[in-house]
Amino acid sequence: MPADRRLADGARLALTTFSTLPVRAGRIDRSVAGTAMALAPAVGALLGALLAGLLLLLVAVAPPLVAAGVTVGAGALLTRGLHLDGLADTVDALGSYRRGAAALEIMKKPDVGPFGVAALVVVLLVQAATLAELAGRSWPAALAAVVAATAAGRLGVTVACRRGVPAARPDGLGALVAGTVGPVALVAGTAAVALVAVAAVPDHPWQGPLAVVAALAMAVALLRHVVRRLGGITGDVLGATVELVTTLVYLGLVLSG
Numbered sequence: 001m002p003a004d005r006r007l008a009d010g011a012r013l014a015l016t017t018f019s020t021l022p023v024r025a026g027r028i029d030r031s032v033a034g035t036a037m038a039l040a041p042a043v044g045a046l047l048g049a050l051l052a053g054l055l056l057l058l059v060a061v062a063p064p065l066v067a068a069g070v071t072v073g074a075g076a077l078l079t080r081g082l083h084l085d086g087l088a089d090t091v092d093a094l095g096s097y098r099r100g101a102a103a104l105e106i107m108k109k110p111d112v113g114p115f116g117v118a119a120l121v122v123v124l125l126v127q128a129a130t131l132a133e134l135a136g137r138s139w140p141a142a143l144a145a146v147v148a149a150t151a152a153g154r155l156g157v158t159v160a161c162r163r164g165v166p167a168a169r170p171d172g173l174g175a176l177v178a179g180t181v182g183p184v185a186l187v188a189g190t191a192a193v194a195l196v197a198v199a200a201v202p203d204h205p206w207q208g209p210l211a212v213v214a215a216l217a218m219a220v221a222l223l224r225h226v227v228r229r230l231g232g233i234t235g236d237v238l239g240a241t242v243e244l245v246t247t248l249v250y251l252g253l254v255l256s257g
Helices: 003-018 030-038 040-059 064-078 082-095 100-108 114-134 139-160 173-177 183-198 207-230 235-256
Strands: none
Touching: 003 030, 003 040, 030 040, 030 139, 030 173, 030 183, 040 064, 040 139, 040 183, 064 114, 082 100, 082 114, 082 207, 082 235, 100 207, 114 139, 114 235, 139 183, 139 207, 139 235, 173 235, 183 207, 207 235
């Protein structure tokens, strides 16, 4: 497949995978999937810009916590809540202390268990609280913070799909994207997101990149544990990675302020 065609199809797949934007999908294979996963942080940056704009608009007419809560809800709507669902399913599976097929079976169940509920509550509360604090900063810093955190969450997916990380099942999203991302895309994506994060904490420019790197390190640790317990990644694991990294970056940016 020509490189320009693969890039175009990969961009469409990234948009349809990580957002609800009405984009028609093109050809889908592992090569295109790898391009899509490499472009995931760019989609995150786009979503982050939309959410930052909403937050700054709302904070002008509503209390910061209300503006933050609505922004978190909008983020869920823009992704069909799939990442939150993946977080709940992954935490339920890991919390069961089962391994392999037994844990994967728990992830497939439509209900949400107590571990999953607790994870959702904590993540949503932390995101809303940190966004409320970020809303009080200058608009360039708030914009950079939301864009960096949202892009970093999708960069976590890029990391999860790097070469050497297997899929837990022979089918599904995990099987399509596992091991499709090479080191160049990882380095470029990390550098780009870290650069954006510099502006999130103007008084301490190094704190933003540090928050991104620390969050990605936590994601790598989680992924190693998931591979040991489940045998590899799944679509739910990718969703959990998005929420984990996004939340940790928000927290790091607030603590650094």
